[in-house]
Amino acid sequence: MERFLNRMVRSPQYLALGLVMLALPLALAQGGSSNGKTESYTIKESDYTYKPDTMTWHVGDTVKLTIVNTSPNHAHMFMLGKKPLNMVTSGFGTSYPKGWKDTLLSSKSQVGFSDGQGVKMENPSPGGVAQPGAVALEAADKVDGGQAHVTLTFTVPDKVGTWEFACFEQKGQHYTSHHMVGTVKIVK
Numbered sequence: 655m656e657r658f659l660n661r662m663v664r665s666p667q668y669l670a671l672g673l674v675m676l677a678l679p680l681a682l683a684q685g686g687s688s689n690g691k692t693e694s695y696t697i698k699e700s701d702y703t704y705k706p707d708t709m710t711w712h713v714g715d716t717v718k719l720t721i722v723n724t725s726p727n728h729a730h731m732f733m734l735g736k737k738p739l740n741m742v743t744s745g746f747g748t749s750y751p752k753g754w755k756d757t758l759l760s761s762k763s764q765v766g767f768s769d770g771q772g773v774k775m776e777n778p779s780p781g782g783v784a785q786p787g788a789v790a791l792e793a794a795d796k797v798d799g800g801q802a803h804v805t806l807t808f809t810v811p812d813k814v815g816t817w818e819f820a821c822f823e824q825k826g827q828h829y830t831s832h833h834m835v836g837t838v839k840i841v842k
């Protein structure tokens with residue numbers, strides 16, 4: 655090693671090689687499996703589906719998600735999480751899902767909303783349970799000159815596993831009766 659270092663100092667060629675050898679482990683340590691790329695998607699909502707309805711996201715990547723509601727007369731939601739949050743909402747004790755108990759994103763500040771039109775609701779908190787990044791878009795008949803849309807931007811958190819996105823409009827019926835649900839796999 656000492657001999658190598660001596661030669662490195664004397665010869666510019668060896669100096670360059672030495673610098674590469676020093677830099678390589680640093681680059682590997684920082685890289686991980688994803689390199690903080692940006693993944694862009696457009697999701698079209700309709701009655702009562704999402705297209706696409708499956709995605710795979712990588713931890714640490716930036717996701718840019720443009721959501722468009724193509725339905726002529728129904729508002730739809732996009733909410734990311736796990737385990738429906740059932741809430742009693744009538745005197746008859748009827749309960750229905752209004753969001754998720756476990757949300758994928760954990761704070762509003764994590765999510766950028768841009769280029770929104772016909773946004774009915776952002777970051778709701780049904781029953782006090784914050785749903786960061788959740789959004790409801792109006793039906794096209796309520797939007798001047800086209801379809802409601804918005805772009806969400808966030809970093810994929812380190813929550814490896816299978817997550818869902820769903821719509822809980824009309825007292826949860828879009829979820830319970832129409833099964834308006836999609837799946838996101840989060841991988842390293």
Ligand SMILES: [Cu+2]
Binds near residue numbers: 702730731821822823
């Ligand atoms: Cu819906």
